[in-house]
Amino acid sequence: MSVISRIFGSKKEKLDLSLIEVDMHSHLIPGIDDGSKNMDETIALLAKFQSMGYRKVVTTPHIMSDYYPNTRDIILSGLHDVREMAAKLNLSIEIEAAAEYYFDETLPSKIKEKELLTFGGNHVLVEFAFQGSPTYEDELFFDMLSADYQPVLAHFERYGAFMGNVDKAAEYRDKGVLIQMNLNSLTGHYGPHIKKQAEQLIDKGLVDFVGTDCHRIQHLRLLEDNLHLPYFSKLTSHNLRNTHL
């Protein structure tokens, strides 16, 4: 290292992902949503998570009645097969499963019947449509909290309705909802507006969980290649709840 780079610190600080410890948003169960297509791909993704420093992944297949009508049984049996193969191949990373519940007309009855897949005790990952304004979401969150579920809103920064308005995340948090941000939003992967929105969430201290939302290996490579960006380092001082999972 040259004297100049030592003085001015040109060596870029990279976020060490082992500090995040646990990823809580991904699509790794083979063949049941738009994530991993087969067991080989799943194993390659798990090996990559492990090599990047994660000690655990909680994978969250889509449950979306129109496109991915997955059930508890489908997800848990997929998890069983993935764990079996990972053990056979001596992967040490822990693997759990929950789901990413799309807010559609089938969700309220699942809440009532207490059949949601959770992580970290009672946490439930929920997503809205990316376009349009969510309606009745306050009722949804109220119903979840009343049923002792802890709602976690997936990738807040990606919703068109909230663009330029992270105060909405603060409002949700005041009502007891936790906020998840996608790490790749900080890379610009989803576009400049979403990147800005993610940065604002961090600046205002509104991020409870971060996730890769990994669907394929490119998502992890992109993340790995961008960990020098300054907003990743800011995350380490951010009291993320990932480490408690």
Ligand SMILES: [Fe+2]
């Ligand atoms: Fe997702």
